[in-house]
Amino acid sequence: MAEEAAETLKGRIQQELDPSRLIPNLTAGAVVSVVVVIVSISLGTLIFGGKLEAYLPTGLGIMLFSGILITACVSLFSSYSGMIAYPQERVAPILAVMAAAITAQLTGRVELDIIFYTVVAAISITSLANGVFLWGLGFFKLGALIRFIPYPVIGGFLAGTGYLLVRGSLGVMTGIHIDMEHLHELFEGQHLYQWICGAAFGTLIVVMTHIVHRSWVLPAILVGGIVAFYGIMSALGVSAEAARMDGWLLGPFPEGEPWKPIAFEAMSKARWDPLIGQIGNIGTILLISIISVLLNSGALELIVKKDIDLNRELKVAGGANVLIGLGGGTVGFHSLSISRLSFQMGADSRMVGIIAAVACALMLFLGSGVMEYLPRTILGGLLFFLGMHFLIDWVYESYFKLTKADYAVVIMILGFVAAFGYLHGVVVGIIACVILFLVNYAKIDVIKHALTGTHQHSNVDRPGKHRRFLEEHGDRLFIFKLQGFIFFGTANGLLEQVRQRLAEADKERLDFMVLDFKAVTGIDSSSVLSFVKMLQLAEKNHFTLVFTHLTPDIERLLNKEGFDKADPKVFRTFDDLDYGLEWCENEILARNDMGMSNYEKLTLREQLKSDFVDRIDFDHLLTYFERIEVGEGHELIREGEESDSMYLIERGQVTAKLEMIKDKDHRLRTMCAGAVVGELGMILNEPRTATVVADRASIIYKLSKDNLSRMEKEAPDLAVAFLEFITHLVSERLANANRTIRVLLE
Numbered sequence: 001m002a003e004e005a006a007e008t009l010k011g012r013i014q015q016e017l018d019p020s021r022l023i024p025n026l027t028a029g030a031v032v033s034v035v036v037v038i039v040s041i042s043l044g045t046l047i048f049g050g051k052l053e054a055y056l057p058t059g060l061g062i063m064l065f066s067g068i069l070i071t072a073c074v075s076l077f078s079s080y081s082g083m084i085a086y087p088q089e090r091v092a093p094i095l096a097v098m099a100a101a102i103t104a105q106l107t108g109r110v111e112l113d114i115i116f117y118t119v120v121a122a123i124s125i126t127s128l129a130n131g132v133f134l135w136g137l138g139f140f141k142l143g144a145l146i147r148f149i150p151y152p153v154i155g156g157f158l159a160g161t162g163y164l165l166v167r168g169s170l171g172v173m174t175g176i177h178i179d180m181e182h183l184h185e186l187f188e189g190q191h192l193y194q195w196i197c198g199a200a201f202g203t204l205i206v207v208m209t210h211i212v213h214r215s216w217v218l219p220a221i222l223v224g225g226i227v228a229f230y231g232i233m234s235a236l237g238v239s240a241e242a243a244r245m246d247g248w249l250l251g252p253f254p255e256g257e258p259w260k261p262i263a264f265e266a267m268s269k270a271r272w273d274p275l276i277g278q279i280g281n282i283g284t285i286l287l288i289s290i291i292s293v294l295l296n297s298g299a300l301e302l303i304v305k306k307d308i309d310l311n312r313e314l315k316v317a318g319g320a321n322v323l324i325g326l327g328g329g330t331v332g333f334h335s336l337s338i339s340r341l342s343f344q345m346g347a348d349s350r351m352v353g354i355i356a357a358v359a360c361a362l363m364l365f366l367g368s369g370v371m372e373y374l375p376r377t378i379l380g381g382l383l384f385f386l387g388m389h390f391l392i393d394w395v396y397e398s399y400f401k402l403t404k405a406d407y408a409v410v411i412m413i414l415g416f417v418a419a420f421g422y423l424h425g426v427v428v429g430i431i432a433c434v435i436l437f438l439v440n441y442a443k444i445d446v447i448k449h450a451l452t453g454t455h456q457h458s459n460v461d462r463p464g465k466h467r468r469f470l471e472e473h474g475d476r477l478f479i480f481k482l483q484g485f486i487f488f489g490t491a492n493g494l495l496e497q498v499r500q501r502l503a504e505a506d507k508e509r510l511d512f513m514v515l516d517f518k519a520v521t522g523i524d525s526s527s528v529l530s531f532v533k534m535l536q537l538a539e540k541n542h543f544t545l546v547f548t549h550l551t552p553d554i555e556r557l558l559n560k561e562g563f564d565k566a567d568p569k570v571f572r573t574f575d576d577l578d579y580g581l582e583w584c585e586n587e588i589l590a591r592n593d594m595g596m597s598n599y600e601k602l603t604l605r606e607q608l609k610s611d612f613v614d615r616i617d618f619d620h621l622l623t624y625f626e627r628i629e630v631g632e633g634h635e636l637i638r639e640g641e642e643s644d645s646m647y648l649i650e651r652g653q654v655t656a657k658l659e660m661i662k663d664k665d666h667r668l669r670t671m672c673a674g675a676v677v678g679e680l681g682m683i684l685n686e687p688r689t690a691t692v693v694a695d696r697a698s699i700i701y702k703l704s705k706d707n708l709s710r711m712e713k714e715a716p717d718l719a720v721a722f723l724e725f726i727t728h729l730v731s732e733r734l735a736n737a738n739r740t741i742r743v744l745l746e
Contacts, residue, residue, distance in 0.1 A: 021349060028347035029355030032338055034219040036086045036356045037363050039386075040067040041371060042379040043092040045250065046168040047123075047330070051103050053175070055116045056250070058262070060371055062120070063087050066127075066324050067360040070332030073320035075353025079309040080300065082348045084338040084356065085317065089386045090292055091285045091331045093164030097421065098122055098281050102274045114269060117262075120328050121270035124263045126282050128325030133286050134293065134333075135318025138311040143294055150433035152406040153426075154291055155394045156413025160425050161288075162390025163418050165383050173198035173380030175247050190246055198377040201225055202384025206392070209385075218341070222378065229375045240373060250379075251372035263328030280423040287426070289333055293317050296336035304343055405436055438489065446482055446490040447497060448519055453477030453512075453588075458581035459667055463599055463607065463674040467732075469592070470585055476511040477584050481577075483519040491527035498534055502541055510543045511591075512584040516577045518549035525557060532561050539570045544587075547573045548580040578667060596653075600673045604650040604701060607674040616721050624711045625701035630694045636677065637692035643681030645704045649673050652698020656690040670695070679726050682708070 040063040048059030066087045074085035099119045106115045137143050170176070174191040185191055205221050233243055243249050297313045317333045324332065342352045363370065394410055402410065409432045417425035454474025462470070478501055480494070494515075502510060513534075538545040550558070550573055558564075563571060574580035589595055599607070605618040625648065630636065636647065636654055649671055656668040656677075668690050671677055681688055682705055712719040 024346035025349045025351045026355070028342045029352045031216065031219045032084060032342055032352055033356045033359030034222060035338060035341075036067055036071060036084075037064070037359050038222055038374075038379070038382060039089065040064055040087050040360060041363075041374060042172065042382045043087055043089060043330075045172045045376075045379050046092055046165075046383060047096045047099055048119075049096070049168075049171050049175070050100065051107065051112065052099060052116055052119065054112070057367070057371070058116075058260075061260070061364055062123070062329055064360045064364040065327055066329035066332050068357045068364070069324050069327070069329060070317075070320045071353050071360065072357040073323070074316055074334060075350045075357070077312075077316045077319075078334075079312045080297075080304065080306060080339075081350050082304065082339060082342050082352065083297075083300070083308075083313075083334060084342055084353050085320070085332055085334045086338065086356070087330050087332040088289075088292070088335075089165060089383070090158070090161050090288055093161055093168055094281050094285055094288075095123060095126070095330060096168055097164070098126075098278050101278065105274045105277070106271060110271060114271060117266040118270040118274060120262060120266035122275050122278055122282075123330050124266065124325050124328045125275065126285055126325075127321050127329055127331050129282060130286050130289050130331050131318045131321030131323075131325055133318070134290060134314045134321060137290060138314030138316075138318060141311045143290070143310045143314050150409075150430075150437070152402065152409035152436075153413065153429045153433050154295070155398055155402070155406075155410040156417075156425060156429045157284075157288055157291070158390045159394035159410055159414040160417030162387040162394065163414060165387030165390065167387075169198065169202065169380040169383035169387060170195050171380075172383055173376050175376070190248075194247060194377060195380070198380040199384055201377055201381030202388060205381065205385040206388050222382065225378045225381065226375060229378060243375075244372065248376060249372060250374050250376060261327055263326060266328060284423055284426050285331060289317070289321075289331060290314070293333050296334045296339075300334075300336055300339055300343075304348070405440075409433055409436060438487070441484075441487075441490070444484060444490070446484055446486055446494055447480050448483040449479075449481040450497070451479040451481070453479075453581075453585070456581065458585055459578050459669045460582050460585065461669055461671040461675040462585075463672070464732075466589055466594055466599070469594060470588065473508060473588065475508040476588055477514065477581075478510060478512070479514040479516065479577075479581070481516045481519065485521045486523040486527045488524070488526035488530070491523070491530035495530040495533055498537060502537065510541065511588060512544050512546055513538065514546040514548065514577070514580055514584065516548045516580075517551070517554060518577065520549075520551075520554070522551075523554055523557060528557050528561050531558060531563075535563065535566060535571055539567070544569060544584075545571045546580050546584060547571075548575070548577045582670070596672055600651045602673075604648060604674075607650070608648075617718065620715065621718060621722065622701065624707045625703050626707075628700050628702055630698050630700060632694055632696045634694040634698075635691060636694060636700070637688050637690070639688050639691045641688045643678065643684075643686060643688055643705075645702050646679045646682045646708075647677040647703070648701040649675050649677065650699045650701060652700070653695040654692050654698060654700075655695055656692045658690055676726065676729060680730065683723075683726070 041060055044060040044063035045056065047063075048056045052059065070085045070087065074083050099122070102119050102122060103115050106118060170186065173195045174186065176185050176191060186195055205218065208217055208221060229248075230240075233240070233248075240249065244251055293313055294310055297308045297310055301308045313334065321331060321333075324330065342348075395414065398410060399407055409429060412432055413425045413429035415425075416428045452474040453476060454471050456479050457467075457470065480497070482494070484490070486494070498513060501507075501513075534545055547558075555563075555573070572580075572583070574583065586595070604622070608616075608618060608621075630652075637656075639659065651673055653670060653672050654677060655670045658666045658668060677692060677700075678688070680686075708719070711722070
């Protein structure tokens with residue numbers, strides 16, 4: 001086993017060292033390293049600004065430490081070998097807001113180092129919580145749940161992130177805390193030139209990355225920007241020390257290493273009361289993290305055309321964030337843009353991420369001595385570019401992609417984030433999307449189909465005279481097939497439809513209103529009021545309200561309003577629509593003295609006479625039939641058996657059923673006196689497709705295949721007339737089915 005593992009490892013190493021892979025991997029690794037290192041430092045400058053700038057070397061060390069862990073862990077354990085991760089610009093603005101809020105709350109109450117430790121503790125706790133949350137979702141395979149978050153809310157999150165990045169970039173460029181009190185300082189002295197230069201550099205990156213779609217553009221501009229900065233400083237005769245004193249460079253920093261593990265020290269010295277007020281921001285970061293991991297991984301699947309295990313990515317990012325949190329680091333996760341950058345350079349190797357992690361470690365080792373020479377305009381310009389990238393995507397381009405209502409939600413979230421903060425924007429956005437969903441859902445017609453008794457019948461095969469009467473007076477029976485989730489808005493629309501039907505004077509009086517709930521997923525308590533009003537309408541207008549396919553939960557809500565105590569003449573329920581329609585049809589026929597009890601008093605000859613032409617000799621016809629009497633439960637036909645006979649019912653009732661699972665049969669058709677049973681199977685010579693059972697004691701006439709053949713030889717005219725009757729019967733059923741389908745499709 002060990003030998004096989006060693007051979008596998010050796011094979012992979014040889015594969016990675018192959019020049020066709022090694023050169024693209026090293027090139028991509030170098031490019032990605034530049035981006036990851038500079039982004040990490042830029043985000044550190046954003047978070048540890050203002051009064052915390054004295055601790056910026058340690059803050060930058062925290063970011064680089066985080067970059068080492070998240071980049072290495074994701075590169076080593078991701079389900080896609082080319083996946084790149086780093087400390088995230090999507091959450092850094094929120095961490096900066098948290099740091100500023102904690103600093104403002106504790107200033108004047110405790111020493112500055114306690115404030116710094118409290119901020120580090122907040123960042124560490126956020127990373128730990130984020131890690132546990134991501135890992136848990138991946139472990140329990142719950143990543144797909146996040147897809148239920150409305151798309152405009154995600155867009156609003158990212159647009160708000162863009163705004164905070166742009167605002168934060170101005171603070172990085174100038175060293176000013178950006179708020180209303182200090183806003184005027186942006187237009188004074190050196191600060192004006194600093195942020196204009198930084199914004200111009202960020203705008204240059206935006207333009208160039210949109211014009212030139214090459215992988216080298218971003219790192220080339222970053223390196224070129226640094227070189228150009230020092231070239232201009234040299235041409236103007238400005239020394240690095242003078243530039244630093246004027247705020248153009250980072251620093252000056254105290255001597256020493258920029259970072260050391262301080263998570264546990266921070267936890268012991270932190271003040272915990274300000275952290276309670278940051279729970280909302282921490283929750284927002286958790287939400288953004290899972291959205292980003294899933295969306296980035298899912299989008300990368302399409303780019304690289306490989307399957308990516310989303311739940312594994314959640315666990316990998318979660319585990320890495322737990323390690324980062326234990327070291328006092330900041331949140332990091334997968335980057336779609338940098339992973340795509342590596343792929344476009346022909347690199348598909350874990351080596352790329354490892355090289356980037358090594359670059360972060362090297363910068364961490366070199367310490368503040370190197371970082372002091374990084375221009376603020378370059379770091380701030382990169383943040384400006386990242387923020388503008390989000391704003392262009394979600395403020396400009398989404399205008400042409402989203403509906404007006406969805407776009408309004410994005411802008412509203414952005415406005416609330418700008419005016420009140422990230423948490424307020426998130427809450428307002430979710431509320432807006434819920435309202436938008438309810439408004440849009442209310443526009444969906446809860447009525448899937450509206451039918452009358454003319455077009456929709458029960459699965460009861462009735463005598464021709466009865467069928468024709470039910471079709472002629474079909475307006476007495478009205479059927480609504482409902483769908484979806486019914487709440488107050490949609491239920492009120494349904495109530496108006498019922499009132500509209502009652503107001504139609506050109507139609508017969510309404511005797512039965514059937515509401516079928518088969519396709520209804522549920523109802524809320526507010527919608528019950530509309531159903532109560534329907535019940536009152538039924539009582540006032542003397543029709544019966546019939547509900548079918550009620551679930552236990554829906555029935556429980558209705559019964560709380562007294563439906564279970566309603567007069568049976570006003571309200572009834574049935575397990576399914578078929579039996580509900582059968583009851584309504586029976587009631588219509590009985591009220592017009594056309595019940596089956598009267599029809600069964602007729603002999604079979606008298607029953608057939610209404611459907612056969614007068615030239616048929618019924619006495620002669622019935623000599624070919626065998627009269628049989630069967631009891632309740634007798635199996636007349638067995639599913640799968642040979643079709644060797646057909647039957648005419650004189651008295652009683654039989655039902656054709658499909659045998660279903662869980663001891664529950666599905667009724668295909670119930671046949672009463674005057675009905676024909678089993679004719680198609682015998683004529684087509686096919687096995688029985690259903691089981692036919694007597695519902696009660698019945699008198700039946702049986703025509704065997706042999707007797708039909710004998711009739712065709714001995715009395716061909718009689719046989720032709722009989723087969724014409726069968727053909728007419730089948731054609732009538734088909735015509736009724738076609739009429740129903742036509743109505744359903746309209």
